[in-house]
Amino acid sequence: MLKESVLLESKTLRSGVLGRTEVLDRVKALSLLPDGMHVTTAMVAAYFGATVETIRALVHDHRPELEASGYRVLSGTELSDFKQLSGIQSRTPSLALFPRRAVLNVAMLLRDSDVARQVRVYLLDTEYLARTQPVENLVAADFASLDTRIDQRITHVLGKTVVPMFNALIAASGEHRRELIELREDIENVERRMCWHHKRLATLEGEAPAENVRSTLKAMTWQAFEQHVAALLRRDGCTDVVVRQARSDRGIDITGRAADGRTVAVQCKNRSGRRTVPSADLQKFAGAARAIDRVDLALFVATCDFSHESQAIADLTGVVTVNREEVEAWTAGVRLKALR
Incomplete structure (x- = not known):
């Protein structure tokens, strides 16, 4: 060879x-x-x-x-x-x-x-x-591998081509906007299910046990969690990703730039032992991201859920919340919707 x-x-x-x-x-x-x-x-x-x-x-x-x-x-x-x-x-x-x-x-x-x-x-x-390798010598494992590659390619096309196409159509559409949004949500659900399907297959094959994702996140220190989120941002195409890890970060732990040029600010909270993120944390981050730094995309990433009050503040200020379940899916390979 x-x-x-x-x-x-x-x-x-x-x-x-x-x-x-x-x-x-x-x-x-x-x-x-x-x-x-x-x-x-x-x-x-x-x-x-x-x-x-x-x-x-x-x-x-x-x-x-x-x-x-x-x-x-x-x-x-x-x-x-x-x-x-x-x-x-x-x-x-x-x-x-x-x-x-x-x-x-x-x-x-x-x-x-x-x-x-x-x-x-x-x-x-x-x-x-x-x-x-002759075609007739292909075994079942080869076909299974081929099917997996095809499924992964379909997932890639859905996330990187079809969904952005619908985004453009929705932005330019008036009369059929609602129908297009519903159809886009259906396609995103298909993509999400295929990603989880690949994750379950990997678990059965012993490649990346799904049960380890949550335990791995729980075992991280707050510093390790910030580095982990930074790595996920880079994986999804972000550039100039910087982890601040300083006391004077004004609530912003990570900064960067999305693939489409948007400026990004991230607050990370590794609080597996808590049930929800309190509203005070959202207020501090929203003020820093929107009023001071004026970034295009503000992400609040947490290993727990968000309280009703904190989610309401996020919706009002345009902060994108990423809860425990979404962090686990993101870690497992599902692309973060806000970064598409």
Whole structure:
């Protein structure tokens, strides 16, 4: 079998395997922009654990090849149209976009990245099996694995393409707005059930026992819980994520920027022993997030539920609450709705 390093040297070999973008998700979840098709330079850098400058330098050195894979830079009217269709709120005069094929191409060119190396290993393994394993030798386990990949792809399409499409339709619709909202909720329920279905299957297969999620959260210190939430934000495409962990945080524990450019502020409360979050905590956070920092998206994440008073304050101030059940689902792999 070929070594993964050959992909770094052979443009012909790279072009021959560009269609196998599914290997990206085998190594690490690739969060997409609301259009469900592209990522930015910062998101590519975050996926590979590299700097933005490294990705830009790679694009400079291999631009014709990456453009052939779908890489492009939008500006002017084209950028304005893209922002309107996708819901992105970027304020930059230009925006570089990578489709999944271009991200895979980067993986085959990026030398100093463990993630990129692992993608190349999976890529060559997949190509080798496809070329050497006869169709008639497929066993039931292979079909089960194929079904799982198909289900995961359906879940991905629902969350990253269909739901954002409905968001755009709802924003532009008048007469059928209510029907579209109801249909979007039905689709989100399907996506949520499929995510929990994958979680239960993983439990049965011994990959990620579901019962460990709650116990793991309970065992976290408040510092570990903040780092855990920060990791979930990065997994869902957020950039510039900073954990403050300071006494002078004014109720804001984490700051960052969503994939669509929105500024994000998060308050974390690891209070498994308490029944609800008191209203005073919501008032303090809402004041800091809305009146002082004026962020676009304020998230209050807690390992317990919210009292009626605190939820009322959250609804009034526009704070998005994430309760115990939602934290567990988020930890298990369900994307947080507010970050889509």
